[in-house]
Each structure stands twice: as C-alpha cells, then as structure tokens.
Amino acid sequence: MSEAWPIGAAIDPTALSADPYAAWARLRAHEPVSWVERLGMYYVTRHEDVAAILKDHEAFAVGADDMLVYDTFGRHMMTTDGPEQVRMRLALRGPFAPKSVRERLESGIAAMVDRLIDSFEGAGSVELRHAFACRLPVQVMLSVFGLPPEDEALLRRWYDAFEAGLANYTWDPAVRARAKDYVEEFKAHMRARLQAPGALPPASLFAALLETPPESRLSEEEILQNALIIFFGGISTVEAITLNTLYALALHPDVMARVRGDREALPRAIEECARWLSPVQAATRVATRDVEVRGVAIKQGSLINCMLGSANRDADVFAGADSFDIDRDNIARHLAFATGPHTCLGSNLARAEVRIALSRLFDRLPECEVDLEQTEPPRGYEFLQPSALVLRWRV
Numbered sequence: 001m002s003e004a005w006p007i008g009a010a011i012d013p014t015a016l017s018a019d020p021y022a023a024w025a026r027l028r029a030h031e032p033v034s035w036v037e038r039l040g041m042y043y044v045t046r047h048e049d050v051a052a053i054l055k056d057h058e059a060f061a062v063g064a065d066d067m068l069v070y071d072t073f074g075r076h077m078m079t080t081d082g083p084e085q086v087r088m089r090l091a092l093r094g095p096f097a098p099k100s101v102r103e104r105l106e107s108g109i110a111a112m113v114d115r116l117i118d119s120f121e122g123a124g125s126v127e128l129r130h131a132f133a134c135r136l137p138v139q140v141m142l143s144v145f146g147l148p149p150e151d152e153a154l155l156r157r158w159y160d161a162f163e164a165g166l167a168n169y170t171w172d173p174a175v176r177a178r179a180k181d182y183v184e185e186f187k188a189h190m191r192a193r194l195q196a197p198g199a200l201p202p203a204s205l206f207a208a209l210l211e212t213p214p215e216s217r218l219s220e221e222e223i224l225q226n227a228l229i230i231f232f233g234g235i236s237t238v239e240a241i242t243l244n245t246l247y248a249l250a251l252h253p254d255v256m257a258r259v260r261g262d263r264e265a266l267p268r269a270i271e272e273c274a275r276w277l278s279p280v281q282a283a284t285r286v287a288t289r290d291v292e293v294r295g296v297a298i299k300q301g302s303l304i305n306c307m308l309g310s311a312n313r314d315a316d317v318f319a320g321a322d323s324f325d326i327d328r329d330n331i332a333r334h335l336a337f338a339t340g341p342h343t344c345l346g347s348n349l350a351r352a353e354v355r356i357a358l359s360r361l362f363d364r365l366p367e368c369e370v371d372l373e374q375t376e377p378p379r380g381y382e383f384l385q386p387s388a389l390v391l392r393w394r395v
C-alpha cells in the first residue's frame with residue numbers, strides 16, 4: 001500500500017477540513033480504530049463501532065472535568081452519565097417530543113421564517129447563512145425559552161461567547177472568563193423569567209417544564225444548567241443542516257425538482273442530507289477503563305472521537321453510501337443525531353425547523369436557485385457546513 005502507515009499518525013487536521021470524506025474512507029478500509037497523533041485521540045470510523053461505543057456509557061463516558069464543555073457549562077445531561085443523566089433527560093424530553101414541537105412551536109416557527117423572508121424577498125438574491133440560517137435557530141430558542149424578540153442580539157452574543165469557550169483549546173484565560181461571565185448572565189436572565197409570575201408564554205419550553213409533576217421536576221439550578229446545553233445545542237447545528245440540505249439539493253437538481261413538487265418528500269431529503277453531509281461529524285468519549293475496540297487496546301482515560309460523518313458513509317450499512325439517495329430503505333439508520341443515551345434531544349425540533357424553512361423558501365421564492373459559483377462547499381472535520389450560500393430568484 002502506498003499509504004503512510006499508520007494512517008492516523010499522518011493525519012493533518014488542516015488538510016482534513018477540505019475533504020474529510022476521503023480520509024474517512026481510507027480509515028474505514030484500513031485503520032478503523034486509529035490513533036491520530038496530532039490530536040491526541042483515537043478516531044473510530046465504522047458505523048458498527050461508533051454505534052456500539054455511543055451506546056456503552058459505562059465503558060465510554062461523555063465527560064471528564066478537564067473537558068471544555070464541562071469547564072464552561074458544568075453539570076448537565078451532556079456532561080453526565082448514568083442515573084443523573086437519565087433523570088435530567090426524562091424530565092426534559094417531553095417538550096421536545098414530536099407532538100409537543102408540532103403543537104407548541106411549529107406555527108411560531110413558520111411566522112419567524114416568513115418575517116425573515118420578508119426582509120430579503122424583494123432583493124433577488126441573498127447570502128442565506130447570515131440573513132436567514134443563522135438567525136432562525138436563535139429566534140426559535142427565544143420562543144423555546146419564552147423570551148421576547150428584542151433578546152435576539154443578547155442570545156447571539158451569549159452563543160458566540162459560548163462557542164469560543166468550547167473551542168478554546170489553548171485555554172486562553174480571557175476567552176474562558178468571558179464564556180463563564182456570560183454563563184452567569186444567561187442563568188440570571190433565565191432565572192428572572194422562571195421566577196416572575198405569569199412571565200412565561202404557555203407555548204414555551206419553560207412553561208412545559210413547570211407543568212411536569214413535582215416528583216420528576218428538576219431543581220431550578222438543574223433547569224438552568226440544562227437550558228445552557230439545550231440553547232447551545234440548537235443554534236449552529238440547525239444553521240448547518242439548513243445550508244447543507246440546500247447545497248445537497250442544488251447538486252441534485254432532479255431531487256430538488258421532486259421535493260419542490262412534492263413537499264411530502266422533503267423530510268426524506270432532510271434525513272438523507274443529515275446522513276450525506278452530517279453537520280456534527282464527531283462525538284467525543286473518554287474510556288473509563290482499559291478497553292479493546294476492534295482489536296486495538298485503548299488505555300483508561302484515552303479520548304475517542306466517534307466519527308459520525310464517517311459512520312454515515314459506511315458501505316457495510318448504506319448501499320452506495322457516497323450517493324445522495326432519498327429513496328434508500330434504511331434512510332433513518334444514520335447517526336447524525338448520535339445514538340444511545342445522549343441521542344440528540346432536539347432532533348425533532350431541528351427537523352421541523354429545516355422542513356418549515358425550506359418549504360417556505362420554495363413557496364415564497366419560486367424558481368430560487370443556489371448560486372454554486374458564489375457558494376462555498378461545506379467544509380470541516382468536526383463540524384461541516386458552507387461558510388456562505390447564495391440563493392438567487394426572479395423578482
């Protein structure tokens with residue numbers, strides 16, 4: 001083999017960003033559990049192994065005190081495992097079930113989408129990431145938490161500081177302090193909302209939480225800690241899948257035409273896009289003891305990156321895995337929302353947001369087309385999305 005060996009030792013994260021899928025294919029074929037020297041972690045790339053690790057929270061835990069997500073946000077469902085995580089998750093899952101999303105949130109989301117489209121409808125073209133895809137999820141979070149529309153800029157500021165905090169791999173003290181200050185500001189703002197009688201709109205997530213029976217209700221501090229991760233989990237992810245789905249459809253004009261003519265096909269296109277261009281490419285775990293994965297001995301305390309984007313292109317599970325095929329029979333087996341105890345809590349909300357967003361864009365801007373020359377292909381090996389996507393239509 002002409003390949004440098006071991007492959008992981010030669011992986012260069014900067015080069016990975018441009019086309020992670022070529023690297024995932026090599027790793028799946030030749031080195032499915034690979035030590036990536038420059039990142040100091042294992043990459044696991046086959047669907048079967050990724051799913052098995054994510055389901056086994058005893059051997060592979062989500063957190064350690066020195067992980068950035070824990071340092072920034074503290075304890076919540078994404079940094080705990082076992083009974084504590086299950087209790088928090090059970091208390092919070094109701095508002096995110098499909099029926100609750102449909103009844104409490106969908107009509108509000110449609111109104112937000114329409115207002116955003118109003119702002120550029122007459123222009124004939126728009127850079128959709130900044131004018132639409134990055135704003136919609138923030139507005140949806142306002143309604144999830146029962147906050148007024150004027151708080152959009154505040155939420156954006158908090159989000160950007162949290163994102164910098166979670167990417168602060170050099171542990172820059174200024175970035176860390178800023179993220180922590182904003183965590184306290186976020187909690188104080190939400191606490192005031194929870195404590196003010198009658199302040200919560202009945203459709204909000206917070207209102208639904210207060211409806212849960214007292215024996216399963218979380219403490220106020222637990223609600224606020226989990227609100228942080230719910231908020232953080234639901235912004236860039238939705239932005240990315242909105243853009244990635246439009247990009248995938250633009251590359252497949254036959255599917256684009258079909259989806260426009262038959263909106264019933266849209267959910268399948270979104271699902272297939274989650275598989276084909278997964279926004280979240282990796283989920284990190286820590287080995288709680290010495291373990292073996294596919295014959296590779298892994299020491300307790302090692303970091304393991306479960307490569308969701310790679311698992312979703314595994315030909316052992318998905319026939320013709322590199323093709324975008326909205327009719328594949330096992331379309332839902334992708335791991336874009338992970339699996340196991342930490343499966344994405346907001347996946348139904350995310351799906352609803354993208355479905356409503358694209359459906360309204362197609363209704364309101366007939367014949368709109370993605371300008372592929374002005375659009376960057378999705379990039380990134382941990383998080384995949386285009387940096388800009390231009391849409392054009394006849395005014």
Ligand code: HEM
Nearest residue numbers: 077078230233234237238241283337338342344345346350
């Ligand atoms: C397309 C959009 C989304 C994608 C691709 C996505 C992806 C994921 C993934 C891969 C995980 C698991 C991470 C791991 O196991 O390490 C996760 C967890 C989570 N997501 Fe999402 N997410 C999306 C949207 C959302 C939204 C809209 C929300 C909030 C409303 C949300 C809230 C959460 C929460 C709270 C968790 C942690 C669940 C737990 O630990 O029990 N996500 N998400």
